[in-house]
Amino acid sequence: MAKLSLLATLEGHEERAWFVAWSPDGKLLASCSSDKTVRIWGRKAGGGDSQWLCVAVIEEGASRTVRSCAWSPCGKFLAVVSFDGTTSIWEKVAKGVMLSFELLASLEGHENEVKSVAWSTDGAHVATCGRDKSVWIWEAMDDGDYECVTVLHGHTQDVKMVAWHPSEPMLFSASYDNTIKIWAEDGDDWYCAETLEGHTSSVWSIALEGGGERLASASDDCTVLIWKRFEDAQPSGGRWRRVCKLAGYHARTVYSVAWHARQPLLATGAGDDAIRIFRESEGSSARSDAPSFDLEVTVASAHAGDVNCVAWAVTAAAATAAAAAAAAPHVLLASAGDDCLVKVWQYDAS
Amino acid sequence: MASVFLGDLDDFIAPSQACVNPLFAAPASDKPAAIAGNGADAMELVLEDEFETLAPQVLPPQQQEPDLIKTSASKTATVSLNDCLACSGCVTSAETVLISQQSSGRLLSALRDKSFAVSVASLSPQSRASIADYFGLSPAQAQARIATFLAQLGVTHTIDAACAGDLCLVAARDEFIARARSPLPPVWTAPAPSVAVSRTTQRDAATGAESFNAPQLRGPLPLLVSACPGFVCYVEKTAPEALAYVSAVKSPQAAAGALVKGAAARAWGVAPAAVLHLSVQPCFDRKLEASRLDFVDTVAAEATEAAEAAAAPTADVDIVLSTSELLEMAAQYFRSLAPAPPAPELAPGIPLPPPTPEGAALASADAAGGASGGYAEHVFRHAAKVLHGVDIPQGAPLQYRQGRNVDMRELVLEVGGEVVMRFALAYGFRNIQSILTQLRRRRCAYQYVEVMACPGGCVNGGGQVRPAQETPQAMRERTVRVGGIMQAVPSLAQPDDSPLVQWVLGPGGAMPLDSAASALHTTFHAVPKLEATNSLLARW
Numbered sequence A: 001m002a003k004l005s006l007l008a009t010l011e012g013h014e015e016r017a018w019f020v021a022w023s024p025d026g027k028l029l030a031s032c033s034s035d036k037t038v039r040i041w042g043r044k045a046g047g048g049d050s051q052w053l054c055v056a057v058i059e060e061g062a063s064r065t066v067r068s069c070a071w072s073p074c075g076k077f078l079a080v081v082s083f084d085g086t087t088s089i090w091e092k093v094a095k096g097v098m099l100s101f102e103l104l105a106s107l108e109g110h111e112n113e114v115k116s117v118a119w120s121t122d123g124a125h126v127a128t129c130g131r132d133k134s135v136w137i138w139e140a141m142d143d144g145d146y147e148c149v150t151v152l153h154g155h156t157q158d159v160k161m162v163a164w165h166p167s168e169p170m171l172f173s174a175s176y177d178n179t180i181k182i183w184a185e186d187g188d189d190w191y192c193a194e195t196l197e198g199h200t201s202s203v204w205s206i207a208l209e210g211g212g213e214r215l216a217s218a219s220d221d222c223t224v225l226i227w228k229r230f231e232d233a234q235p236s237g238g239r240w241r242r243v244c245k246l247a248g249y250h251a252r253t254v255y256s257v258a259w260h261a262r263q264p265l266l267a268t269g270a271g272d273d274a275i276r277i278f279r280e281s282e283g284s285s286a287r288s289d290a291p292s293f294d295l296e297v298t299v300a301s302a303h304a305g306d307v308n309c310v311a312w313a314v315t316a317a318a319a320t321a322a323a324a325a326a327a328a329p330h331v332l333l334a335s336a337g338d339d340c341l342v343k344v345w346q347y348d349a350s
Numbered sequence B: 001m002a003s004v005f006l007g008d009l010d011d012f013i014a015p016s017q018a019c020v021n022p023l024f025a026a027p028a029s030d031k032p033a034a035i036a037g038n039g040a041d042a043m044e045l046v047l048e049d050e051f052e053t054l055a056p057q058v059l060p061p062q063q064q065e066p067d068l069i070k071t072s073a074s075k076t077a078t079v080s081l082n083d084c085l086a087c088s089g090c091v092t093s094a095e096t097v098l099i100s101q102q103s104s105g106r107l108l109s110a111l112r113d114k115s116f117a118v119s120v121a122s123l124s125p126q127s128r129a130s131i132a133d134y135f136g137l138s139p140a141q142a143q144a145r146i147a148t149f150l151a152q153l154g155v156t157h158t159i160d161a162a163c164a165g166d167l168c169l170v171a172a173r174d175e176f177i178a179r180a181r182s183p184l185p186p187v188w189t190a191p192a193p194s195v196a197v198s199r200t201t202q203r204d205a206a207t208g209a210e211s212f213n214a215p216q217l218r219g220p221l222p223l224l225v226s227a228c229p230g231f232v233c234y235v236e237k238t239a240p241e242a243l244a245y246v247s248a249v250k251s252p253q254a255a256a257g258a259l260v261k262g263a264a265a266r267a268w269g270v271a272p273a274a275v276l277h278l279s280v281q282p283c284f285d286r287k288l289e290a291s292r293l294d295f296v297d298t299v300a301a302e303a304t305e306a307a308e309a310a311a312a313p314t315a316d317v318d319i320v321l322s323t324s325e326l327l328e329m330a331a332q333y334f335r336s337l338a339p340a341p342p343a344p345e346l347a348p349g350i351p352l353p354p355p356t357p358e359g360a361a362l363a364s365a366d367a368a369g370g371a372s373g374g375y376a377e378h379v380f381r382h383a384a385k386v387l388h389g390v391d392i393p394q395g396a397p398l399q400y401r402q403g404r405n406v407d408m409r410e411l412v413l414e415v416g417g418e419v420v421m422r423f424a425l426a427y428g429f430r431n432i433q434s435i436l437t438q439l440r441r442r443r444c445a446y447q448y449v450e451v452m453a454c455p456g457g458c459v460n461g462g463g464q465v466r467p468a469q470e471t472p473q474a475m476r477e478r479t480v481r482v483g484g485i486m487q488a489v490p491s492l493a494q495p496d497d498s499p500l501v502q503w504v505l506g507p508g509g510a511m512p513l514d515s516a517a518s519a520l521h522t523t524f525h526a527v528p529k530l531e532a533t534n535s536l537l538a539r540w
Helices: A318-327 B081-085 B093-101 B104-113 B125-135 B139-153 B161-181 B229-238 B240-245 B252-268 B285-290 B301-305 B307-311 B323-336 B375-388 B429-440 B472-487 B499-505 B513-519
Strands: A003-010 A017-022 A028-033 A038-043 A052-058 A066-071 A077-082 A087-095 A098-107 A114-119 A125-130 A135-140 A146-152 A159-164 A170-175 A179-186 A189-197 A203-208 A214-219 A224-229 A240-246 A254-259 A265-270 A275-280 A293-299 A307-312 A330-337 A342-348 B035-037 B043-045 B118-123 B157-160 B194-196 B201-204 B210-212 B275-281 B319-322 B408-415 B418-427 B448-452
Touching: A003 A052, A003 A293, A017 A066, A028 A066, A028 A330, A028 A342, A038 A077, A038 A098, A077 A114, A077 A125, A087 A125, A098 A146, A125 A159, A125 A170, A135 A170, A146 A189, A146 B429, A159 A203, A170 A203, A179 A203, A189 A240, A214 A254, A265 A307, A265 A330, A275 A330, B104 B139, B104 B275, B104 B319, B104 B323, B118 B125, B118 B139, B118 B161, B118 B252, B125 B139, B125 B161, B125 B275, B125 B323, B125 B472, B139 B157, B139 B323, B157 B161, B161 B252, B161 B375, B161 B499, B229 B240, B229 B285, B229 B448, B240 B429, B252 B275, B252 B285, B252 B499, B252 B513, B275 B285, B275 B323, B285 B319, B319 B323, B375 B408, B375 B418, B375 B448, B418 B429, B429 B448
Parallel strands: A017 A307, A052 A098, A066 A114, A114 A159, A203 A254, A254 A307, B118 B157, B118 B275, B275 B319, B418 B448
Antiparallel strands: A003 A342, A017 A028, A017 A330, A028 A038, A038 A052, A066 A077, A077 A087, A087 A098, A114 A125, A125 A135, A135 A146, A159 A170, A170 A179, A179 A189, A203 A214, A214 A224, A224 A240, A254 A265, A265 A275, A275 A293, A307 A330, A330 A342, B035 B043, B194 B201, B201 B210, B408 B418
16 A cells, blocks of 8 residues: 655744745755745754754745745755745855855746746746736846746736746646646747636646646646647647546645656645545556546645645656665655645655 | 625735725716625626717627736726726726727717717827738828728818827937936836826825826936836836836827817817817727826816816817727728728818828828837937937938847947947837836946837737737737838938928927927826735735
């Protein structure tokens, strides 16, 4: 039997924890909260994966809830977005065993709450979205500053989350208007290449599969949908089609979905306080036109309140990590909840 | 104050986010009561448009959107257009629906009722070019056909709004020269929030004190062109710190309004209120602009009974139709290529460009100078000569350098190997953001920026004729094509060469210079900002 075991409960946030993000090397975990701070957590020496320390707190900067954050692919920078309308870029500086974060740039432009931020795989672009229904793409300049590349209008409501394609210049956005939009580059500007319709309520979270051929989306309609890119375009020009629906598992809104980068695993966090792990069925894969997923694990009261975010830990050193995973097939998952807590879990396959 | 749940929107709009206006505007409310209770959980805002019911059957109702404000919200309505302009929050449904107050139906009913002695249409060169492109006509043919069509509806005069644009260019270049000679130090501070009461009066939002609605002529560099209503609306609501940089010169539409309801009405011997002014524009946001109280005389509202009829409350522009709305009305007519009836005669002595016979010249500096009025082009040439003694021959095209993208271009003047002047054309929201960021950080290298909210500029305005589905590539091609048609008119070396400009501003002109100054300048306001603190929003 596969299982998800609690390794550590990280206490420190004073209000609901919204989001967790693993650093690219898997060594650090950043968490954000309504208490206007970002906490950075690291493993205690000799404590393995079960003893964690808060190694830094970003306290200044946000005057309202910090809703989300994202590490740059190089791991040196952290982008932080807040309900106060700002996006700030922080640089990680080592200070002995502790870390400190220095404000590098402030990206102003959103009219109000910024909800999500994502760093493109090449590190050149940062995407943000928010309550003003817009999606912004920023480009890193040589002087450490950021310039607005484009402002994308198209969603008719609040935009909840943005996610980059892992290898192509393609951005996904999920909205309160029940749709997911795919933005692509054309010459020197961006445009909406596709709109994915299928959810019947807010889309809260989206996650690309490691290879970039499939997308998972989590919604207020209590389902998770799997979308796949097809070679042939539909009459509408669209290439992404829904190929699977995970329904009947979640009793409340699904707030978060995470696709493991290398294993056929989906994790979800929901308003029913539970974390669930789905494994792609035997024989099903990114090549399947009708893939299927099996519910493997349900942790019923993972948090004492909504589970706002789940995130798989990924280590950048692929070769050794894959070898290590083959030897000891357990992986780490972090979660953030309305109970102000951040938790670290260990997943073990059967 | 209860929060307002808008019927078809699945979004809560806190009072601070939307419709703040009823809270502070509407002194002795002459507006229809806007908010009607409709059950405990929902309040519906009701729009009553007296003209809507009169709209002829042939015109299907149209969903219209302001260009800058993207929303699909449908049947929700509140208060009036200028209420929306004064609100800092709502960039949502209200403006969308309210725009329908300026409809072709309203135009037709006004013309049918003959409630105006004179009716004038000012046709923007962008609209003309868009229609010319659609039917494969020359600009002059399109101008003539549109004039003839409108004449059949009862519009007595159709004028070329590019000529009003030439007035703006004269005002814009003088403003730049004055500012370049004695600029104020750079600032990033919002002025005290205020709302317009009328052309002459504004009210402080905090104290309620009324004061003269004075155009702000002095300020720091760069000077930002204020002709784009989308940009103006954005700055007033979202970035009022930049207002000090914004030009006080009216847009060509507003200048046409001042001309038609001012000097021209006087020359025709009719009261401004007896003139119906229709404006055909490439842009839905022009409808919002036309509703600004800064362009309305309300002073003599009580005195209308008396001999003061000439001063009856009147807006400079009564109805704005987009190019696509005009096309929808006239498509049938244009296709039939019916022979034009004799053009109506203008009152003698007013060199408003007459209803142009096909093939006649539509000379202007405005239309020939670029996609959006030729501001940078003309002011650069003028300033090079006046400030730096560099005479750029009329035949020599300016060298535009492309910046980060096709919508960011620069004009640089070098004297003795040194850059003495740097202008920019910044089109589209992304480049507006770049300019605002530069201003915020006091790092702007430009002295003058022609700012337009639409990518590609006004020729690509949201109200232009465009296919329902259009790839970005096709859009760029159309923009280039329509821009080419628009500029395929004789250029005036100087806007002063325009007979209209001479009539208005020249010696013994219809608007003596001091009054012309006020007729061609306006005021912008920092819209009162209210923080969104509704607890219902906190969850998100």
